[in-house]
Amino acid sequence: MEVVIRASRWVVGGERTKSGLRLLPVRAYMDDMTLITTTKPCTRRLLQKLQENIQWARMQFKPSKSRSISIVKGQLTGERFYISEEPIPTVLEKLIKSLGRWYSADLKDTQQIEQLRRDLANGLKQINNTALPGKLKLWCYQFGLLPRLLWPLTMHEVSLSHGNQLERLVNTQVRKWLGLPKCVSSVGMYSKGALSLPISSLVEDFKCAKVRLDMSLTDSREPVVRGAALTLATGKKWTPATAVLQVKSALLHRDVVGHVQQGRGGFGLGALTPLWQKASAIERKTMVVQEVRRQEEAARCSKAVGQAKQGRWMSWEGVERKKLTWSELWGMESNRLSFIKLSFQTCSCGLGRIHLAR
Incomplete structure (x- = not known):
């Protein structure tokens, strides 16, 4: 060819x-x-x-x-x-x-975005209609349906508002599969705080995919690709080009500050962060995506601070972080999983279950 x-x-x-x-x-x-x-x-x-x-x-x-x-x-x-x-x-x-x-003939992605919403709703319905337990349904979504949605979300001009609408459809089913009530906030489901689940946010993956595509075009080795790179249209609330510039500035500032020791360990015992100026093109793309995820986690923590009951875990001191893995979920009963999650978020339903357990 x-x-x-x-x-x-x-x-x-x-x-x-x-x-x-x-x-x-x-x-x-x-x-x-x-x-x-x-x-x-x-x-x-x-x-x-x-x-x-x-x-x-x-x-x-x-x-x-x-x-x-x-x-x-x-x-x-x-x-x-x-x-x-x-x-x-x-x-x-x-x-x-x-x-x-x-x-299509209208030269727009309006119909494709609506088709994407229907595909997501049908996929969630098919997973929900199976005879599998909730944790297996969650696994089917995380490794079956979500990867199939990321490519259309990356290629089409999907705004952040449409991404939030798609995530709300997902959150409804995730609460049902985990045995959580409707009052549980999505901040606790995707947060990596005191208790984290092995599931990812659709909006977070959408932002990471858009940022990765923007860097692939603007930082390409080919001058033709780099010169013809267009601004990705994702609405007015959030744009990949602006996000990449902010993340690069933050990473450059981190190089100036240097390595900061955290915790009670001695100097040099913590994990060393790679430098932006010495990183390769692939490493820089990975660092930018990780920084975008860190900013999303910081935004979730800021929302949790404003929640009186479900965000009370932000004020806990001396709590060891717990990260649940899929292997731990396989050996855990569904009622126990929902009890742990509700106890962690300390909502009204969770407090009632703790009282009954005592």
Whole structure:
């Protein structure tokens, strides 16, 4: 495919960005090929040249599996292109999916976000209708449904408000599977404080995925990818570009402060944090994601401080942190798990159960 692309892309010039960077007219990933040109004649010449080279390589294009889209002054037109005198369907006729993202005629992700919400609701319903206990249903969501949602959340223009709506659907089922009442706050379910469960927040994973994608584009080694990187649209409340800048500033400030000893251990006994200036590109991406998770945990702790009963664990002193693992959950009864969690959050239901246990 690389030989075919290099032998074909010279016939036309690519799109020029505002910064003056000339983009490549042909882009490919595995056996998927995307052509982006500025005029209709350029597109026809490029298609003809690609058809000749593909036939030389003893291969052929399938117009039925291809799609074409023409945009003139921001408006979608019905211009048709042909491969071997066979028309290529337009996006107005059939949708197209590329790298996990659907492209439709409205050029928006509104329908895809609604479809994502329906897929999440159906997935939670299927898991809930099984005869498994609650902890196994929770495991199915954490390792089965959640990873399937992260890629569409990363590729589509999903705002933080939509992410919060999706998480509220998840929280309803998680409380049910853990045997918790509706009054239990989501802060205690995802917090890594005195008692932490082996589940992750959907909004937190959504932010980490967006930050990881932003760094992959803006910090790429390829100048074409780095110069053509766009600002990811996630609404007005939170943007990945701003979050990355804030996290980088915090990590640089941590390098200036140096290693700070915590606890009663001697100097050098604590875990050393890597330096931002000496870290590689992969290590920097990992450090940024970890800092985003730390900020989310700090936001949850700030909410817990304002909760009179369920956030009382913030004022406990000398409490050893407990991190439950999946292996511990397997050998734990469901009633015991809900009792421990409610006792930790000290809500009214939990206090009643403690009184009965005494």
